[in-house]
Amino acid sequence: APGRQARQAGHVPALLLLVIHGHFCTCQEEAERGTYGGTLTTSCVYCPGWESHKKWLCRGNDWDSCKILVKTTGSEQLVKRGRVSIQDNHSRHTFTMTLENLQWDDEDTYWCGIERTGIDIGYKFSAIVEPVTMQCHYGPEWETYVRSWCQDADLSSCTIVVQTNGSELKKNHVSINQKMHTFSMTIWGE
Structure with a gap:
């Protein structure tokens, strides 16, 4: 897949343009929490200019091999695949990902990212399922x-x-x- 080849182990240096929950242009790893059977929702905020690019959510600790769970079309349309959904808001420069009906095995490392020519850009976070x-x-x-x-x-x-x-x-x-x-x-x- 083109998105996979574009993402390389050029890890997440200071050039990263994504953030979690409103912290602008930070590069620290975050942990997102949700309760068993509940819903985990997280947002990635991006800088202006990336509105029409496809946004994605993938699962797995390694950037090179994480599995893309859901991807936008480049529009603001909600895309849902099973229990996972993603939606972009161009005016707020934010895309939101939701994982419904959390199970214990949903606890893992995830990446939210933007598809682009060359190396995709992404942000790593952990999903924690709580009792x-x-x-x-x-x-x-x-x-x-x-x-x-x-x-x-x-x-x-x-x-x-x-x-x-x-x-x-x-x-x-x-x-x-x-x-x-x-x-x-x-x-x-x-």
Whole structure:
């Protein structure tokens, strides 16, 4: 692919024209965070003059071999591919990438970049998927009942992932911590 050949291991020196979240012309690596099952959104800001160039998002630690997940057409049209989307805003000189329904294996190194003749320009960032904590409140009349978590909304057919009668239980990357009239569940990575 032409974009791949254009991107070379000329890493990210001071000539870099991309930024993350509004810091103009910086070259430091950033970490973007999202919660498991949620959405991670990040933006790259570019200098004027690059509006009609195609913008892309690729995944992988090495600039030479990262896999392009999604690329704009050079317009402001939203481009979506599976759970990943990208959209350019020419007037704001910003393109925004979104990864929906975050999974633990989405944690990786990503690059946002601009396709151009010669060597593409890009910016490296890490995606971090964080645990999810949910709280359930109940009245005193439910104090002696078993607390459980089920991952399906249909109670008649759901499979219980974890349950407890006590104050805390950890099982299969889920923990339940019970306090007075509240229990919280945390789901974390593998």
